[in-house]
Amino acid sequence: HQVNSQQTKSATITVGSMGSDYAIWQHIAKSAEAKKLGLKIKVKQVTDGVQLNKATAEGSIDVNAFQSWTYYVAFNKQSKSSKLAALGTTYMEPMGIYSKKYQKVKDIPDGATIAVADNPSQQARGLVLLQKAGLIKLKKNFDVALGSINDIASNPKKLKFKQIDDTTGPRVLHTVDAVLISNTVALEGHLHVLSDSIYHEAVDQSTKANINILATAKKNKNNENYKKLVTLYHEKSIQKYIKDKYYGTKVNVAKPLSYIEK
Amino acid sequence: MTGKNMIALQDISVQFKQRNESIQAVQHVDLTIAKGDIYGIIGYSGAGKSTLVRVINLLQKPSSGKVIFGTQDLGQLDAAGLRKARRKIGMIFQHFNLMKSRTVLGNVEYPLLGLKITKEARQQKALKLLELVGLKEYAAAYPKQLSGGQKQRVAIARALANDPEVLISDEATSALDPKTTKSILALLRQVNQKLGITIVLITHEMQVISSICHNVAVMDAGKIIERGPVTKIFARPQQKLTADFVETATNVKEALTRILKQNSVSERKLLIYLKFIGNTAQESIISSISRDFNLDINILFANIDQIDGVNIGYLIADFIGARSVILTVTEKLKAAGIAVKILDNAEGQVQL
Amino acid sequence: MTGKNMIALQDISVQFKQRNESIQAVQHVDLTIAKGDIYGIIGYSGAGKSTLVRVINLLQKPSSGKVIFGTQDLGQLDAAGLRKARRKIGMIFQHFNLMKSRTVLGNVEYPLLGLKITKEARQQKALKLLELVGLKEYAAAYPKQLSGGQKQRVAIARALANDPEVLISDEATSALDPKTTKSILALLRQVNQKLGITIVLITHEMQVISSICHNVAVMDAGKIIERGPVTKIFARPQQKLTADFVETATNVKEALTRILKQNSVSERKLLIYLKFIGNTAQESIISSISRDFNLDINILFANIDQIDGVNIGYLIADFIGARSVILTVTEKLKAAGIAVKILDNAEGQVQL
Amino acid sequence: MANLIPNVLQMKAEFVQAIWETLYMTFAAAIVAAILGLLLGVALVVTQAGGILEDRLLYSLFDKVTNLLRSIPFIILLAVISPLTLFLVGTTVGTTASLVPLVIGIFPFYARQVQNALLDVDQGVIEAAQAMGSSPTEIIFRVYLREGLPDIIRVSTLTIISLIGLTTMAGAIGAGGLGDVAISIGYARFENDVTFAAMIIILIFVFTFQLIGDRLAKVFEH
Amino acid sequence: MANLIPNVLQMKAEFVQAIWETLYMTFAAAIVAAILGLLLGVALVVTQAGGILEDRLLYSLFDKVTNLLRSIPFIILLAVISPLTLFLVGTTVGTTASLVPLVIGIFPFYARQVQNALLDVDQGVIEAAQAMGSSPTEIIFRVYLREGLPDIIRVSTLTIISLIGLTTMAGAIGAGGLGDVAISIGYARFENDVTFAAMIIILIFVFTFQLIGDRLAKVFEH
């Protein structure tokens, strides 16, 4: 009986996404592989991440594909009533430090202006990257999901930070000294993280918290059809399409969730 | 006039509160208007005329006092009852207050919209009223396309649609030119005579009162300072203000000032002011005295006319002849009920 | 009247284009106004009066024709020159057009703001003008606090601030009550006499013309259909429209209709209408004929008054006596320059 | 053509859908906002000092609520209204969900405009209707709304244009529409022709509404 | 207190800064927009049919430009105006950079309001001034702007409140301000008390401006 109802519901899965992920899922929805698996996918663009997660948690959106693990963790921590569950990993993409004026991180002068995202997880991730590049030092207990520019312990270069809507990153590139841009946004702005950034995240164990995931409402955690989306994403032909289109900047991560959790 | 009361205002006061001060717009006014009368209310701007008549249909709630309409105390009615009573009191305004979104016919139909009659019956009635006011061919026009006088005719037709018993006209002719004013007044007179509707008419022009009203009340600073039949008010105004109004209608004072300025003094000449009321004017006074006493009478100013059916005349003339004869004549005139005043030549005002 | 021309409008036409149609508001009007004159322009609403006077200071550019002001052709001037000329032409309006954001003094000062005089001199001049119009104590008040008549006085003071040679009054008294109208007209007369300012005065009330103007032009449908000295126009209107205006000022026609309705026929009685102009009225006609011919003359209606310094009288009376005598008398009256009309009793209109 | 607007041509389907979304949001929100706005606007007019149902307390309440709602910036409204949206339409994202913030964002503005329009109805005509024994309801429907119609049409035009402006922000909650195309595709991807094309279509809508509104107002202005 | 608004108390400095940013954006943009709006509004009034410098062509141009600018949704304006912003202030992010879209977003609206306010100046008074030989400049300054002052103050109040609404969106380009605090901190981090506090402060601004505007208008209304 329950299986039955799940099958009828499986008729169409609404995937909420944004940016380049939205484009990828539009491709997936039309792919032969999706048909083969008997999945009907509808993709919806929601540009406000909070709304997208809320809508997913209360069931208006079945599955969403836009957030990193840290963003997901932060949401579940802050949201009192509606909780999400992760379905599986998709890819990891490096965030980069981009600049039109300077070739190397060490060229960035004292008092330079750095644009960072105004949403919490992207900002925290950016700050960690800046620390890695040796530009700043963060407080000991820095929260990788919710930490903000207030949690900078030392800022020897007296860098100035401008908080912007992260999607405008490529637009402001030529007016500030440096911008932190996530790859989803960078790709939209025709920026290639491996060649255009002056510094970027390594894709390894140390940055595994930044792996992107598919998420659904907690109550749908075990929905078989939703789980098939994870499999579908990692299909060869789909991966080839993504690799070609995004120059391999979206590094495929097909690991169990336990890989990040631990 | 049947003697039956149509409207009785009893000790009406209206007070307006504005910021810090309060204005006594109407103060303890008693006013009774008989069925079938045409009752004028005159006064300068701000006297409280509009406020007073707006009390009649309770568009303005009085601060104190009673409004009796026919036999009903309007203050005792509930909202629906008051609305019903209001339908018996038509009102026309200085600025017509027609609805520009409706045709002429639509405007006249408006008061009938709530009634349970067919659309045809309603339109029929409105058309009949438009015919009465001479605007049948304008039924489909919009108010914007009409002249001031035509708009006021539509407003009158609209006010008559509910078969009212009373028609209140608040300066209905003040925005119109004199010719149009006359035609509107003639229409009101016709409505009064043909349909027997009582009319209350506000104005600040004495000519309007003299040409149509039977009774008049003079208002000043919220009070009625004088009232009575129009003829009586014209003949013997008691208050300075009333006299002023009468004078502007007759031009007497202005003429007098001019004549006094130009007059030359002479032994055999006396400047005399005469006021006739009623039948005396019919009795060929001038011709008979000039013949009987062999006097030359040189008329410098005359205004003899009928007001509400009564002849009223003002005359300023040089009486030329022996002084003793002239004085005898004046006594004779006084005896005939004519007001006589010998004007000496002192510059300045002469109190008539 | 000095005979020197102040304003000459030469073959003025004004055309308005509205959607599809075009309106000929003024058509080929020639008008010359002498220095020092008080020139009235009368006509019903829409006749083109306002349009015509707005041409005088080129507030309205004429479609064709010339405007000569003094010796200048206004059409030839540049913008600055025209503005300078306009300062010589004061204008007052029906709705006063005072600035509500300025005090009374500020309003009168306004035309002087552009001049190179000290603030003190400017205020001094404005105060003097306010004194002239009797409103010195209201200098600090705002227009909102004034009555209509007071507002118009401020407007007159303002119009005089530039020491104009001409004052144009466009229905300046139409919004005022009759008493206030008289005081404003008296002020205009004073301005004309004391300051020698030429006045052009638009109105639709013949009383206004008769009480102040020397000359008058009657407008109808964009054309001047009759013009001349006021006395002449009153005495012998040539056009139906002019006669209508004169009648509303004198009440003759209305009285006639009433009298004809009431009159009883009799062998020894003849209803006669007389019109006197000028000195004839001074000659005690009534008294002398009644004496000389032993007639009773029963005056039913009389309106004898002075217009622009000339006596004009209308009289409707029953002449009672032998028919042959009455007829002799009428001949004698005619010989004395009096218009005489024997009214037969046929109901309906009698052409005067 | 393909050189001038290379991206637009590839996105015909997206544009068609965005146009529908924008029109749907505009009309659906307009209908609800019109009803609420007319109700509130009329309520403001009749209860205010000198109104036909003068009531200081009620007026002050309506007035304050209107001001309050008008002071909340739409972008914040869009963010915080979701519990109400969920309650009313059962979802917080998508075109239909956007109707709730759109209506709440626009109807107080419309109510104010309606109030101003009705205040221009000649007070003398209202008084005449009262003198003829019309009830408050009759006066509202037969006088205020009818005499004020041309002005109401004018303010409706103005409001619907403001509403189109608001719909361009609704992409944040997945409503799509031309604004979303202009920003999340045209702007984010540097596909300037897409932004430009979306803006042109919005402008066409705006001018069309303006034209229709002007015509209609003229028809009802006798 | 600490239980009710735990996050707000920790963020005093941010709030102070956001208040300054909002006030700075509002006032700086208001001053520039006021100048441009008054110029355009006056230009619309004097060039329109029957105006003192009637000019069909110019009017139609001003009118079209105003409509065009008014039809561009602010969120799109914010996105596409950046080349102009860069040219004018040398950067496209930050509080100062936001002034350019704010000014462009609000001044055409203000111009329309000014136009409406000046149209209410009694035509008779304008004619009287012309008859007294006043030049167009004199009429603009001594009559239109002076007689229309109470109405201009009223529409300025309205406009400044709309402007505050726009500043809340300027966070997208790094302008900060209370809207940004409400959204990127309060909303994105689920710190509801922050959103609420920011909104309350915005409402206080709105009501304060309204109060000052009403008072001023009354003072100049004789």
Ligand SMILES: Nc1ncnc2c1ncn2[C@@H]1O[C@H](COP(=O)(O)OP(=O)(O)OP(=O)(O)O)[C@@H](O)[C@H]1O
């Ligand atoms: N609604 C109101 N609020 C305050 N004062 C009022 C109101 N209506 C009238 N008044 C005041 O009451 C007084 C009488 O006004 P009303 O309109 O009755 O005079 P009126 O004789 O009709 O004058 P007019 O000839 O100018 O119409 C005036 O002083 C007026 O200012």
Ligand SMILES: Nc1ncnc2c1ncn2[C@@H]1O[C@H](COP(=O)(O)OP(=O)(O)OP(=O)(O)O)[C@@H](O)[C@H]1O
């Ligand atoms: N600006 C205008 N555009 C179009 N038609 C106009 C204009 N001004 C006046 N008219 C028309 O020109 C004609 C004459 O108008 P004008 O105002 O000169 O008449 P008037 O004699 O002053 O009337 P009133 O006594 O009503 O003031 C009227 O038919 C009027 O409708």
Ligand SMILES: [Mg+2]
């Ligand atoms: Mg009144």
Ligand SMILES: [Mg+2]
């Ligand atoms: Mg006129």
